[in-house]
Amino acid sequence: MITVGELLRDIRDTLEAAGIEHPGGDAELIVAHVLGESRGRVQALALLGAEVAPEDREVILDLASERARRVPLQHLTGRAPFRSLELHVGPGVFVPRPETEVVAQFAIDALQAVPDPHPIAVDLCTGSGAIALALATEVPTATVWAVEKSREAHAWATRNVELFGDGRVELVLGDVADLDPLGDARIPIGDETRAERARFHQDEGVRGGLATPRTLEHVQALAGLVHVLISNPPYVPDSMVPRDAEVRDHDPALALYGGADGLDVVRVISRVGRELVVEGGTLVLEHAESQGAAIRSLLAADGWRQAATHQDLTRRDRATTAIR
Template sequence: MWQSGGVEERSAERAQRTGDLLAELRAVLAAGGIEDPDAEAQLLLGHALGASRGRVQAMSVLGAPVDPERVDAVRELAEERARRVPLQHLTGRAPFRSIELSVGPGVFVPRPETETVAQFAIDALQAVPDPEPVAVDLCTGSGAIALAIAAEVPTARVWAVEKSREAHAWAERNVREWGAGRVELLLGDARDPQLPERIVGRVDVLVSNPPYVPRDMVPRDPEVRDHDPELALYSGADGLELIRAISLVGLGLVRPGGTLVLEHAEMQGESIRRLLAADGWRAAATHRDLTGRDRATTALR
């Protein structure tokens, strides 16, 4: 996409001012169909420079030059992003509430809407009179929800369960960085999580962002379709296969009066409320995320 000549000529050509380089990156990203090319150009350049987005913006205002080697690096990143490699795979990081997680191929990239799901779990834990409430995060993926809980409810005892070995490895890395000594990470299946006997029937909050895409509904976004693990996306013909299992498992894990929090697709709320009620959960309610879509359902044991 970018042409180059001799070494000295290339260095002169590539020594660009920040604003000019950002404009170039924006054009590449926009041509690739990226929704917010301005923001992502700044984030990619910040990653290449080891600088914050605010620092990149300041460099642009000041007309600061960018080192030629960094110009090459960020151009390569922009080309990959234009091919719809997830931004978080390129930077290796994904912000989630007050923490920043390590992510990459093999693990589901946490989404902003899941921050609302984490908030429901945090609110429920903070309402528990026990000074050390117990939380379990099934299908933890990168560990996002479990680690957010540990960060914001520091007295909580948190367990996280993940089936995929690849995703579990990412979660291990994140637990070492953000939750060492505060989150117990288990390799296991949400259908039979093999949690310690001492917490079975004593869990205050069970939370999960499980796979919930019907197997015949392939996501439109290439970042999701081509890069998120299938195990983290699809769950039977109607997308509710694992949610049904979690509902039943949860009855044995959660104490009477405890809370279940589930993320799901926008159109699944009514079906989930019905199946939870049929299983014996009380007060099932569906809640909107920050974009106004029904994306989480809570219920009481």
Template structure:
């Protein structure tokens, strides 16, 4: 090792320093985040970062400065996904940033329910709609995992829709159709023909301000808040779903862990049948399904 290598900063030390900074800022998984940020700077995966740290690899000054800047932003609780520009969702790496809701792991379970229902349709070209698609997470999961399906993704926010378009350009095939518009009156041309209606709507009650700064300060408010009880958009979804779905069609709605019972009541009251609430991987009730009569 030459003199320059001897005096170069080490990646392992930068990771430790960054983790201490993030821990002091209250970031839940500081070492995980700093390793992911280092991987973003270096253009490698987290495993390669860990291996390089174990080897005692140096960290070039330019990369060290870039990592320090990202750590400072993360310490201000800017979402990790905004800093890296991507959010993993099932087999997808979705582009995300300001103006769009960052998809969460629990939504992968919602997508699975929709995909299972769509794959079970005994027709060559089943139809699905994702209402309030945001980044396109649920819609693109359905379109790519059930490639014989036709999938429509509806989003009313121009800022979020720009991210939908970006992700559809990467992952969407001819079977993915994007619509800029309000879910309340979307797709009248599909009335009575849709097999699966899916949505991750805003469902946080207006006075239930999220504790996490990443959510409270950076997720778009229109993607979070759903009225006094959080169910204003769910009520609209129920009626729109009845309009869009064919008899036997399925609706899949993500929600908060305490909202299963009132959402089943909304769906049943509107005429849906067999309303059922499903847990996510942490065994919290996070999705409700029903069948159109």
């Protein structure tokens, strides 16, 4: 038999040798996942000299070996914390990052300031649904629409929305480029969808949802009604392959790369947002620390006002906001 403390030390040493940034924390989370305990309880068990059953030890060491090969911890546990939520994630979906929690706060603050009793938000490139679900959870009067292009990511988002959406997150499988007013694939809106739009946004129907499947046509029909538009789009320039193996080898390329300068999708979102967002509404974009000035410039050129770039908790430029 081996104690929890001894096992944690062995795993920490293995992960440290593999170059894992937080080997001690990852060791505790792996053990907690297998034992079905909290991280704090694992720390307590280590102090108490508690022993680990052989079958649990084998599973723990297998997961630690995978982590040493730079498989993301979240893929091993199937969970990713995001603000007050613990989301389901895995291969095929971008793992939400702590810095995005700060970006989400700008959208939450903007939603809470909307005088409408039932504000509307749209999260483009939603991935696991992290931002959309944070908005719906922390602004319970809001209806949130979430759009994702990848079928694999959409599947993860569907699971998370079913668990945490409380009937207020409308998830759509589709490409934001198809909403682009300058694109060739612009979706025509028929009279029936316009009628659905009018019915849906009556006070008595806001919380009831649409009876028909959610499509990009329904998102396009929100033109001029959206109070907050937020996105964590792919923004890595095509030539800048991430150094971290967890990102480079496991995050989907569709969620990472945004063209030669990383801003191709941002340009589309800027144009789409000009149509969706109500006058005085807010746009929130996550981006790399070097992209703030370029994004402010392109937003201003598209007619957005008061573009401003904000830092995350590490004092790196992380988000740009603007007003319609």
